[in-house]
Amino acid sequence: MSEIKKGGSTKPVLSKGEGLITGGIKRRDFLKILGVVGGTAAITGGCSPEPVEKIIPYVIPPDTIIPGIPKWYASTCMECPAGCGILVKNREGRAIKIEGNPLSPINSGGTCARGQAALQGLYNPDRIGGPHTRNSSGRLEPTAWDEAESILVEKIKEIRSKGNGNKIVFLTNNISGSLNRLIDDWVNALGGRHIVYETFSHEPLKEANRISFGINKIPTYHIEETKYLLSFGADMLETWLSPVQYARKFSEMHGYKNKSMGKFVQVEPRLSLTGVSADEWIAIRPGTEAFLALGIANAILSEGAASVTSGEADKLNRLVKDYKPDVVSLITEVPTETITRIAKEFVESRPSLALGGGAANTSSKSTETLVAINILNYIAGNVGDTVNFGDTLTLSNANSFREIASLVDSMSKSEVELLLIYNVNPSFTLPKTLRFDEALKKVPFVVSFSSFMDETTEQANLVLPDHTTLEKWGDYTHQDSVYGVIQPIMDPVFNTKSIGDVILSISKKIEGLESQFSSNTFYDYLRDSWRGIQTRLAPDKDFEAFWTDKVERGGIYREIAPIQVRLSQEVSTVSFSEPKFEGEGAIYFMAYPSYRYYDGRGANKPWLQELPDAITTAVWDTWVEINPETARKIGVREGDFLSIESPYGNITTQAYIYKGIRPDTIAVPIGLGHKSYGRYAQNRGVNPIEILPVLTDEASGGFAWLSTKVNVSKTGKREQLVKTQDSTSQEGRGIAQAITLKELESGVHEQHELGEKFDMYPPQKYIKHRWGMSIDLSKCIGCGACVTACYAENNIPVVGKGQVAKRREMSWIRIERFYHEDNGFDIRFIPMLCQHCGNAPCEPVCPVYATYHNHEGLNAMIYNRCVGTRYCSNNCTYKVRRFNWFTYNWPEPLNWQLNPDVSVRTKGVMEKCTFCVQRIRFGEDRARDEERNVRDGEIIPACAQACPTKVIVFGDLKDGESTVSHLAKDERGYRVLQEVNTQPAITYLKKVTWDKA
Amino acid sequence: MNQESALTYSKVNHDIIRMLDKPTVKWWSLFIFDLAVLAFGLFCFLYQVYTGLGVAGYRHPVFWAVYITNFVFWVGIAHSGTLISAILYLFRARFRMSIYRISEAMTVFAVLTAGLFPIIHLGRPWSFYWLLPYPNQRELWVNFRSPLLWDVFAVGTYLTVSSIFFFVGMIPDIAAIRDRVKEIPRKIIYTILSLGWKGSTWEWGHYTRAYFYFAAFATPLVISVHSVVSWDFAMSNVPGWHSTIFPPYFVAGAIFSGLAMVITLVVPIRKIFHLEQFITIANFEGMAKMIILTSLIVTYAYVVEFFMAWYSGNPYEWGQFMYRAKGDYALFYWIMIFCNSVVPLLLWFKKVRTNIKALFIISLFINIGMWFERFNIIVISLSHDFEPGGWGLYRVSWVELGVTAGSFAWFFMFFLLFIKILPALSISEIKEILPAPTREAKAR
Amino acid sequence: MIKEQGVFGIFSYIDSTVQAIKKLREADFKNLRVFSPFPSHEIEEALERRESIVRFFTLTGATLGALCGLTLTILTSLDWPIRTSAKPIVSLPPFMIFVFELTVLFGSLATLLGLLINSRLRRNAPRIMYDPRFSEDKFGIAVVCKIEDIRKVEEILKLSGADEVQFEGI
């Protein structure tokens, strides 16, 4: 038990350099953090000899912290450009859990898996512990902050003395808000440039909008209001623009309520995770979306159903006249009747919405495609309705890939003397053919502000590690209507320094800048800039009040109404043609952004590595998706290593046979294949970007991701593809059930008998509550946020690839996916967790009462009583129990994240979902203190809280008024495998499908 | 037969006690090898305790595998012993006399072996005693509804009773040895063990009574024990486990495997110690016939399982059994069928069942087959139950194999010691079936 | 231990042993101890011994076991009632298993006790009135009698065909 006790962080004293690159954490701060020994529980047998424990009191008690009482701080998530609002739980001075901020209009309470995993960025054992500089022998060695800063100061002075200020370049990701302003002003003051680089910056969207409406911006979309959603490869539930926001809005639009639901059609060559949620998947020929859009427009216009002025109509008619459905059908391989049908549905069910521009489907003709889609929206009258140009994205400010390319070019021409890099990792995210690394070598001095030793930072001359988002002050704006505040949740874990502070403090040492950058700390600077905001938005208010209010709420949230826009003249100049593909190969190569790693920045977080990909359920590695037909042709089985060859190199990875992809296409997820970036990321999987050509979308200069044709060949090597679910079929056992709209309307579907009446025993007696849950399958998009949230809340260990290969992952909740091929190919997801059965088979077989049924309907699991016969799991109908095959460890300081209210399990005991009993306990305690009953929806388990689409509802089944007890009687309700009569406390609501046309 | 007539009381004593002479080099080398294997098994177990159960091949959802298979296997072996000594005793089956001591010894040692596995397979073996209802400061008791606890009591009782039965049966014979051996240490040991047995009439009187009661207890106990073991599975709801035919099916299987094991053990002993006079072909034939019977019962059970799965129209059951016959583990399934249902059919031929070599080989087949029967029931059922999303395959690990080998070594260690220390055949009972010496006989 | 003395005959044939017993009993020598290498019904009949009382031990043990089984299971379950699935706290069907097992266990132990006590198996080695050959192939009769009867007894034993007759006393 002893090692887990350490893992359990009863007293993780972290001395200088221990397990870290350097620095570690200032002891005093640490003790302040530690406060009172409490820490996470480690379970031992009934026979624990008492350890001699030390109690370490505060020196000066921080007024905010009461040991044992969690505090919540609002902040903004920076794991992707979406900038969701978050609340972070702080126990004894440590951030231990991230939850979505219900006030934020972006995610309104939900998060994605990446957001949950931000904690593992904060506590990542491979973080850079302090500033580093490159020594004479060319290796990075630790140094002190003032030294490091003075080095930079000297460098800048030197460059300016040569009058080469214009050769200073600050390369950052899309950091809007104050920091952005600071960096802009600062670099300009030095005479340099600030270049904003986002891996997925969606230039074609901007450009297309400029062409069609004269607005060079990315709008927001009101998916929630639409009745008909037509997406041309926009992966809005994964990485596109603002996934959590659109996931929520999508569930509002597509979720079944009062006998109706919206329809969602996804057009893409590969059925993406987003496409899985669609009612119809149109496997279009890669790169020909434009023509389909035009075909549909043509059909609509010829029907005269378009809501446009006659003038516009003629103009558009001229544009689309050549694209009669039958013609289009030939180009796109989409049946004519489908085209006409969609056209019909699209105009008839209003408001509708057409989306496009998913990175994976960005071809060299993307802008044209998006123009066509804009036209579609326009003639359906969606622009200014469900397309909101009033509220645009800051992502619009990002520089285009073409500009990045030219930067690299000027670097290689030695036109850059000082390159400051912040939050981007170009040597991983740029295609090899762009030769960024070579260019970087030509830059005399490179400064990286990264917190992690990534591929780019490794080549830097000076490393000034920034805090992670959870340790610093800042602000971020994703869309005009939201100003998010970033506030530090805890003292820095390592010897890092906020980039803002660094810039300000070095400005003091550079003549000419002191005056302009007078603020002492970035915090002051931030407040000043918010004074500006306040005078703009609430001039009458007193600033301090305003500021505290915003910090508490997590930011400013406004409503910005759509503005009316008309079609611009330029549209008529657009000419449509098929995109360019490089390489002679027979097969289209698709590199798609992973919803787990985004552009690869998530790869160093074990939770994300172990989160099974929803479609393949693969973990810890890359794979290539290939159609069974194609696989048969080249004789490939799952697990075979395939060599994928483009003109620019080849990659080798394992095959996954996937019916959801066109036979002429293969797809590889982006995100893995790091050469460095910490123990969890490096030398794992392959990076598909490496073999992409430097090909841009001609009009916008955005990177064309879908631009290669490759040759695929077997290498002969074969290994088990490590994934968490082997079977793809549910063998007609009705695990994940579905029902068609027609059936629901007609009511002709068998009503489900619920167990009790067939039981030989009297029904269970529940004293005050019976906790239960309902899970709406028509809303579940399989994003896995619940899984990661559960890991974070319940101290679930990460076991690594080798153990997952033995199916020993510890996840208490898993997303099962089942393939269906009855009519067309579709996939169903079902979150599977402990059902807390009223008649649980696991309970009576335990010889020592380690698991039993408690008076609130919980199927309790008492870890420290368990002797590990594992009989309960054998007898579990749903196979949701997990066994601790070993004692798992959390490398320092990952263990700081452990939740003190949940035991850390040790080897030899069973564990499983507890409905977050610790939350239930706190909820009940609070209610008891306030002498009232527990309110419905007051207690929310981690999974339900994290879910961006609000699939999971938790509550008291005994209270007839509670939402969950209503849902339990819902007409769509069913219990999984209820014929076994386990009487689960979880009601699943059938997925609702449109009747296939 | 005429051989048998040549037997006299003193020859019986002589021949049987002769077995206890100084062990040969062969015996020693065998014994040492055995201990070596045992040591390796022990190492594997300790390694597993230290690192965690993960070093065994288990994987979600197969949470029981080789260890429990061994448990059921050994408990099964343990059965024929008591069957032969108790049930056949009650039925006055004469062919038992010569072999029952060996099979009883086998019973006791097999139970000793079986008893280890429930502890070995625990996640936290160091707290195994939590399964016992003992008073503790936590005021916690055990869950008497759990089949595992039924096991604890059934197996515990079975061990105690069969050991008593074993020991009591030996008292008169030990006395006989006591009266024979000269060298001091052995003399003392046997003297103590014999409890001063004199063979006086009142001793015999109580002895026969008591022996009868032991038999009367052991008979239902034997049935109950393996029924309880079968309930470990039948009481759960796993498709392929949850079946009413399990108790008789398991009991039959147990006797089946037990008899096979007896033959496996007796044949070599008979050869080595030249006991042809005592252990006759007739004895073997008796066992062979019982093997045929039990084999047929087991085969019938296999068929019925399939039939019920099909006829009940229960998709999970049916899925399970199709998987057994056609799925990933099909090989093991067909090995089982071949060894348990096909091979024993040979015994219908008198030629075969009176041929010692043939019997020996067949018995080996049956041992293997019965081990796989348990493996199939446990592993295949678990890896393919209700929830397709949870299905997974099991692969055995070297640790499990090591521990299994160790368990066999453990069993044979006891057995080797037994044949050198205690009378392997029952002296007094063999005398019972010999014609008593009378003056008339002499006169004629 | 009471002082014993008596005559002690060794036979090699069972019928002659039986005959001797009959004769002795006719001659009203009731205190006989007969030894045999195996349980012999003839001898038992000749001695007209009554049924062994071991069975009462067995009965008591078994009953005690049954009671223990019942009380242990029920009382411990009630001591801290913990619900497992919907099963009643006192679920007798499974408890019956324990009743049975303990019945058998206690029964056998009691029987063992009965055997040890009744057949007085306690002495280390039989010293007097015993011959090692009894455990091999000889039968023996020890007659406890008064000095004056010794002759008569020897007579009977000899006539009924004892191989050896000797006087033994302590």
Place this chain on the structure above:
Amino acid sequence: MMKKLLKGCSGVLLLSLIFLGFYLYTAESSTKAPEQPIFFSHKIHSGDNQIPCQYCHSYVTESTMPGIPSMQKCMGCHTFIAGKDEEYKYDGKAINIQKEIQKVKEYWDKKQPISWIRVNYLPDFVYFTHKRHVLREGIECKTCHGEVEKMDVVQRVYRLQMGWCVSCHQEKAKDGDELTKLKDCLTCHK
């Protein structure tokens, strides 16, 4: 007969030994007062000077943990109270109060915490909240910690073992339902 008796007795003895063994095995170790870095006398503070427990253990009514007084809190008084410069008797040893208080000052000046030896210990898998017991149920501190105000160096009075907790829970229960709640494993185990 002797031998038989002996046999029986030894058997009984063995069994009882095993049970005793189990009991001691599951029981906790000794309860003697540990050697603390500083001679802090609860007797002087809460006994002689009548300082209420919650003055120092201030979170006891609002949190699961009672809270160990911060150095600041110590200095709150001890900047003014230097303590008498006299020998204080504690099990044979003579302790100079002033010196001890001096030590505290030194810690404070170094801005270093005193690391006390833990006296009352609960295993980590136990969920115990002081708030619930003290604030809601109005249980006195001494019920579990003994009469601390009479001890110089605090030592454990009750072993705080499961059986002990359960027995109290049993007494406190008013009716069957409450008993079920109070004896529910999840009430105390996390």
